Amino acid sequence: MSKEQIVNKDDLVVRFAGDSGDGMQLSGTLFSDAAALTGNDIATFPDYPAEIRAPHNTVAGVSGYQVHVGSHIYSSGDKCDILVAMNPASFKSQLKWAKKGATVIVDADTFTPEALEKAGYKEDPFTEEFERAYTIVRAPITSFTQRIGQDQGADKKTADKSRNMFALGMIFFLTNKTLEKTFAYLERKFAKKPDVVKLNKAVLTEGYEYAEKLELIHSKIVEVAKAEMPKGRYRNITGNVATAWGLLAASERSGRRLFLGSYPITPATDVMVELSKHKGLGARVFQAEDEIAGICSAIGASYAGALACTSTSGPGLSLKSEALGLAVMTELPLVVVDVQRGGPSTGLPTKTEQSDLNQALYGRNGEAPLIVVAASSSANCFYWAYNAAKLALEHMTPVILLTDGYLGNGSQLFRIPKVADLPSITPRLAKPNDPDYRPFRRDPETFAREWALPGMEGLRHRVGGLEKCPDGPLSTDPENHALMVYNRQEKVNRVANYIPDQEVKGNPDADLLVVGWGGTAGALTLAVEEMNNEGKKVAYTHFNYICPLPKNTGDILRKYKKIVVCELNNGQFAGYLRTQFPECTMTQYNKVMGLPFEVGELKAEFERLLEK
Amino acid sequence: MERHFVPKTDAEYTKIDFTSDQMVKWCPGCGDHAILASLLAAFPKLHDKKENICMVSGIGCSSRIPYYVDTYGFHGIHGRACAIATGVKLANPELSVWVSMGDGDSMAIGGNHLIHAVRRNQDLDITIFNNEIYGLTKGQYSPTTKFGQVTKTSPFGTIDYPFNPGELVMGAQGTFFARTLDCVPALTTDIMVRAAEHDGTSVIEVLQNCMIFNDKTHAAITDRAVRDDRTIVLEHGKPMIFGKEKNKGLRFNGRQLEAVTIGENGITIDDIMVHDETTEDTGIHMMLAHMGGDLPVALGVIRNVKKPSYTQLYERQMDDCIANCKYKCVDDLLNSGDTWEV
Numbered sequence: 001m002s003k004e005q006i007v008n009k010d011d012l013v014v015r016f017a018g019d020s021g022d023g024m025q026l027s028g029t030l031f032s033d034a035a036a037l038t039g040n041d042i043a044t045f046p047d048y049p050a051e052i053r054a055p056h057n058t059v060a061g062v063s064g065y066q067v068h069v070g071s072h073i074y075s076s077g078d079k080c081d082i083l084v085a086m087n088p089a090s091f092k093s094q095l096k097w098a099k100k101g102a103t104v105i106v107d108a109d110t111f112t113p114e115a116l117e118k119a120g121y122k123e124d125p126f127t128e129e130f131e132r133a134y135t136i137v138r139a140p141i142t143s144f145t146q147r148i149g150q151d152q153g154a155d156k157k158t159a160d161k162s163r164n165m166f167a168l169g170m171i172f173f174l175t176n177k178t179l180e181k182t183f184a185y186l187e188r189k190f191a192k193k194p195d196v197v198k199l200n201k202a203v204l205t206e207g208y209e210y211a212e213k214l215e216l217i218h219s220k221i222v223e224v225a226k227a228e229m230p231k232g233r234y235r236n237i238t239g240n241v242a243t244a245w246g247l248l249a250a251s252e253r254s255g256r257r258l259f260l261g262s263y264p265i266t267p268a269t270d271v272m273v274e275l276s277k278h279k280g281l282g283a284r285v286f287q288a289e290d291e292i293a294g295i296c297s298a299i300g301a302s303y304a305g306a307l308a309c310t311s312t313s314g315p316g317l318s319l320k321s322e323a324l325g326l327a328v329m330t331e332l333p334l335v336v337v338d339v340q341r342g343g344p345s346t347g348l349p350t351k352t353e354q355s356d357l358n359q360a361l362y363g364r365n366g367e368a369p370l371i372v373v374a375a376s377s378s379a380n381c382f383y384w385a386y387n388a389a390k391l392a393l394e395h396m397t398p399v400i401l402l403t404d405g406y407l408g409n410g411s412q413l414f415r416i417p418k419v420a421d422l423p424s425i426t427p428r429l430a431k432p433n434d435p436d437y438r439p440f441r442r443d444p445e446t447f448a449r450e451w452a453l454p455g456m457e458g459l460r461h462r463v464g465g466l467e468k469c470p471d472g473p474l475s476t477d478p479e480n481h482a483l484m485v486y487n488r489q490e491k492v493n494r495v496a497n498y499i500p501d502q503e504v505k506g507n508p509d510a511d512l513l514v515v516g517w518g519g520t521a522g523a524l525t526l527a528v529e530e531m532n533n534e535g536k537k538v539a540y541t542h543f544n545y546i547c548p549l550p551k552n553t554g555d556i557l558r559k560y561k562k563i564v565v566c567e568l569n570n571g572q573f574a575g576y577l578r579t580q581f582p583e584c585t586m587t588q589y590n591k592v593m594g595l596p597f598e599v600g601e602l603k604a605e606f607e608r609l610l611e612k
Numbered sequence: 613m614e615r616h617f618v619p620k621t622d623a624e625y626t627k628i629d630f631t632s633d634q635m636v637k638w639c640p641g642c643g644d645h646a647i648l649a650s651l652l653a654a655f656p657k658l659h660d661k662k663e664n665i666c667m668v669s670g671i672g673c674s675s676r677i678p679y680y681v682d683t684y685g686f687h688g689i690h691g692r693a694c695a696i697a698t699g700v701k702l703a704n705p706e707l708s709v710w711v712s713m714g715d716g717d718s719m720a721i722g723g724n725h726l727i728h729a730v731r732r733n734q735d736l737d738i739t740i741f742n743n744e745i746y747g748l749t750k751g752q753y754s755p756t757t758k759f760g761q762v763t764k765t766s767p768f769g770t771i772d773y774p775f776n777p778g779e780l781v782m783g784a785q786g787t788f789f790a791r792t793l794d795c796v797p798a799l800t801t802d803i804m805v806r807a808a809e810h811d812g813t814s815v816i817e818v819l820q821n822c823m824i825f826n827d828k829t830h831a832a833i834t835d836r837a838v839r840d841d842r843t844i845v846l847e848h849g850k851p852m853i854f855g856k857e858k859n860k861g862l863r864f865n866g867r868q869l870e871a872v873t874i875g876e877n878g879i880t881i882d883d884i885m886v887h888d889e890t891t892e893d894t895g896i897h898m899m900l901a902h903m904g905g906d907l908p909v910a911l912g913v914i915r916n917v918k919k920p921s922y923t924q925l926y927e928r929q930m931d932d933c934i935a936n937c938k939y940k941c942v943d944d945l946l947n948s949g950d951t952w953e954v
Contacts, residue, residue: 033950036952037950037952039954185950229954230954231954232953232954233947233951233952233953233954234951234952234953234954235946235947235949235950235951235952236950245942245945245946248942248945249942249946252941252942257703259699259702259703261698261699261702278939278945279929279930279933279934280933280934280936280937280938280939281937281939281941281942281945282930282934284702284703284926284930286698286699286702288695288698288728289695289724289725289728290724292692292695292725293692293694293695293698293724293725293728296688296689296692296695296696296698296699296725297695297696297698297699297702298699299688299696299699300668300686300695300696300697300698300699300700300701300702300703301699301700301702301703302699302703303666303686303696303699303700304666304699304700304701304703304704304707305703305704306699306703306704308699308703322689323689323692325689326688326689330686416946416947416951417946418943419941419942419943419946420943453704454663454664454665454666454684454700454704454707455663455664455704455706455707456663457663458663460662460663460682460683460684461684461685462678462679462684462685462686462687463685463686463687464678464685464686464687464688465671465687465688465689466687473634473679474634474679
């Protein structure tokens, strides 16, 4: 290919779509890894069905994986520049995610009359109108792959498994990337299966060469701008792995054993799966018989002195409610990771949403305050998991960390920190044989009690769900109950003294303040940035500390005439802010479709508000 | 696998050392007092370091026991004592963890946790106070209430078939099950000591009397006048003899257990079964746990089988993983795999 054919772009979105099991997640991951290794910033977003292998060739079984690469990437992108559709069902369900004018690559061999009918097509989908709107590439992926398979003596089933490599090869050509890094990956991954390595490498190369020979798409080769990132060592990481590693780092820094008691639940399971690999680093992982046993075992482990955690998603958090109250009452450190998904009930297990906020804030009987924080990118799940552990251990309280399916399953570049550079963590351990030890004696500044661990001499005591007096014994005295309720609330309120001020980004002098929290930061940041670049003044503040809020929150909100609170629910954070700052008028922008925000829809809403 | 984790002490404790300063608030005459006394008598015999004992309970009258024992204690929420205890033991295997629950706590709301704790065989000592009623909520039927019994929530008689805790434990592949009565505290203490010595989950069922809401529910076997004829105290390696005159015994007739009288119909001591608590097969133990009606209710250690405990397996796996870990610290993990310098 000649250089003049190459178009330079700031960013590019590629979406891989196929049957669950077609290897689309792997294609996407290999592409994002290759892009990251060649200097691009990246973000990925898997969009997969709840069923493991829904019927072949049906719309229900389509699994997608979107990769956004470029010079500065905040989100996985709205719509794609290149769509790969491995069968008619994927084409049908995913075309809506392609930009007008996008390059659409399909496996032409799969567009048989039967498959078209199964996908719900009555006529040929490639109408003239379609062909005018998109660059369609009908690649004979299955037949080419099977021919290579035959040449190498592989059976048809094995050959078919490498169809994804053909598509990936084409994408590598279209994005002007070389194959070496992926070769190396395949050699590592299938080290014990040299036949598989050989086959996949051949198919990958064939895909690349096929695209090279195809005059049709030569005008579409894109060189994506490299990212300008702070110096350092980088890796690709998903939010769930980052969460697990943040907890490991907190355990090492605090000197407390890490305990995770959890029950598998989509999309949070990978936190437990990841920690299960790291018993060698001291992670004590327990797969409990249910969600309740998950949190109760963690509470027991916390009583015994561990950095105790449980990971779950919405329905699991509901099951843990009573036990969360027990953790509040016993004033034990506990980290609860809620990787939110679409609800209520079973809802949309594989889709993202921010609708557990009310549950996190209020979902317990009695006056049961606790700390709620939220991560806002896949990579910063590491820091928020670490921070959640630090807050729990230093303030002797349960902490709920809200992430979501988008952050948890999505991936991003992660600048690798040194554990020694992270903020220190000082658990509030009691001193053995302290004659003045009382179970609910408090630090005068933080109101946190001391942590006396079974095994320590001279500190035997009892805790439990019944109300106690500060000295430890049970008490049903009305005045005492009022005092203890106050103390538990005040302890959480005072956490505000230990967290940084809330920041305003974008143009602080704007009339419109955009408010977001948690996993929507990517799309909101980009929307606000683009608006300001276009000369439309917008200010933006994004919350990670939810309860308590940073102390200057009210000062910020009171400064703006127009406030729009954007979230993936029906307005739970907006409602929470209104109860605390009734003097502020806030509008809402909500989306409850199981999908992340798109930059385009946000900008349209902000423009509408500016004109109002 | 023979690895023990709870540190021992030479200190000679007495029951005073384990008696807390809290007022015991059970009803006068409640069977719970006797169970507490048995426990306070058992602890000094164990020579476990006092600081390393941790009592965990759920909700109900029985679950108040952590307040009355001067050890570390955790009074949990309804049904979850086993789950909490599991976390305590996993976080620190050097703790001797004792779980106290009632029949409702352990087999209704907490049934799932009980069977899974038993299945795992973690080193927990579980005591079930079985009074066949919900006492603290004032008299509703429980999972062990006798079929047909009239209670506050079964004014026309229960139509629920009751659980037999022993059968539940064996169904879950339990390794230790014993049964005792609140009114035989010496036996209860002996059983508690045996339970503590067992590596794995030990379940002790105490048939306990609730004077207020289910008085005399066990009277048919516990009354002094009939106790010796209606119960049998099993001892490992000894013939299964019972009765006031010590002349009755149990025999397996090829299909089921039957009670026979020595000296009648040519029966001699040699015809009487010898108790083996260690057989891995649950068949005979299940039959023994099931006895009642025409057969005496089995007391004592019915089953005590050696099998690596979850605690032993877990700690061995942790040790192996740590010894063979390719990462020395979290920094190594963060920098593992594909990374690159910018």
